[in-house]
Amino acid sequence: xxxxxxxxxxxxxAKQIADKIRSAILDGRLKVDERLPTEEELAVKFAVSRPTxxxxxxxxxxxxxxxxxxxxxxxxxxKRPTPDELRRSVATSxxxxxxxxxxxxxxxxxxxxxxxxxxxxxxxxxxxEDYLKRxxxxxxxxxxxxxxxxxxxxxxxxxxxxxxxxxxxxxxxNMVSVIEALQPLMNxxxxxxxxxxxxxxxxxxxxxxxxxxxxxxxxxALDDLIDYLCVQYHSAQRG
Numbered sequence: 001x002x003x004x005x006x007x008x009x010x011x012x013x014a015k016q017i018a019d020k021i022r023s024a025i026l027d028g029r030l031k032v033d034e035r036l037p038t039e040e041e042l043a044v045k046f047a048v049s050r051p052t053x054x055x056x057x058x059x060x061x062x063x064x065x066x067x068x069x070x071x072x073x074x075x076x077x078x079k080r081p082t083p084d085e086l087r088r089s090v091a092t093s094x095x096x097x098x099x100x101x102x103x104x105x106x107x108x109x110x111x112x113x114x115x116x117x118x119x120x121x122x123x124x125x126x127x128x129e130d131y132l133k134r135x136x137x138x139x140x141x142x143x144x145x146x147x148x149x150x151x152x153x154x155x156x157x158x159x160x161x162x163x164x165x166x167x168x169x170x171x172x173x174n175m176v177s178v179i180e181a182l183q184p185l186m187n188x189x190x191x192x193x194x195x196x197x198x199x200x201x202x203x204x205x206x207x208x209x210x211x212x213x214x215x216x217x218x219x220x221a222l223d224d225l226i227d228y229l230c231v232q233y234h235s236a237q238r239g
Contacts, residue, residue, distance in 0.1 A: 013048050014055035021056070025065055025078055032080045036066070064089070087173060091180035105233055112178045113226050116159070119175065120218045122166035123210055131165035135207045142200045151196060156180070158203055162210070198228060 024030040037045065042053045057076055060066040064081040068074070081089075097103040123131070138158040142151055156179060163175040202225035209218035 013046075013052050014059060017042075017046055017048070017053065017056035018059035021060060022063070022065060030078050032078050034078045036076045036078070038075065083173070087176045090173070090177045094177035095180050106230070108178060109226050109230055113222065115171070115175055115178060116162070116222055117219055119163050119166050119171060120206075120210070120222060121215060122168060122171070123162055124213050124215055124218065126165065126167055127210070127213060128165055128167075131161055132207070132211050134161045135203075135210070139200060139204050139207055142196065142203065155199065155203075162206070165210075195232065199225070202228065 021030065021036070030036075036042065036057075039050045039053045039057070042056075043050045046053070057066060057068075061068070064085045065079055066076050067079040068076050094103070098105065098108060135158055138154045138161065141154050142158075146154070159179050160176070163172050163179070166172070202221055205221035206218060206225070209215075209221055
């Protein structure tokens with residue numbers, strides 16, 4: 001295994017070891033399905049205890065970078081994260097950043113506005129009936145008697161479908177964090193203000209504009225939706 005081991009002397013040893021192995025994975029020194037040395041061997045190489053190595057491996061497993069296998073041919077192996085696992089990781093991080101105040105809601109909504117405008121242009125130029133049907137299904141669901149939790153989940157699916165309609169995997173990956181990061185705001189609006197009707201009408205306007213291939217109307221519907229969310233958020237902050 002092409003990774004340089006050396007004793008570590010500062011605190012957070014498990015984190016340092018995990019970061020060192022992670023770097024070796026990211027730069028290609030460690031390959032997918034490659035087996036790591038045993039806990040005992042790693043403990044000797046890094047001059048730390050086995051519990052410290054165990055904690056480092058748990059950190060890597062939490063990042064979907066390693067997997068464990070039992071038995072004679074078992075051990076810890078480098079794992080290839082699935083696209084869905086990576087998207088979930090990014091989405092969770094973005095949501096936490098907003099929740100803990102590291103990302104300003106205005107900055108997130110500004111990013112969403114510009115990125116989703118690009119999505120609108122691509123979705124219209126690559127108009128696809130299957131995605132339109134999925135968007136229409138979510139609008140109808142949102143108009144029905146569903147719980148606040150179901151409504152918020154449908155909101156995510158509606159916007160994710162719009163992003164998927166771009167047929168651009170880079171946009172699809174990056175927009176996950178922006179959409180998910182605003183979910184606490186959506187939850188607050190749904191649970192506190194119960195303003196479902198307005199949101200549904202903005203969603204319907206977006207759907208109709210894409211269906212009609214009307215970019216100007218689609219951008220207006222998006223701007224109206226995001227402006228509305230911002231007003232509701234700042235109203236809650238003042239109240």
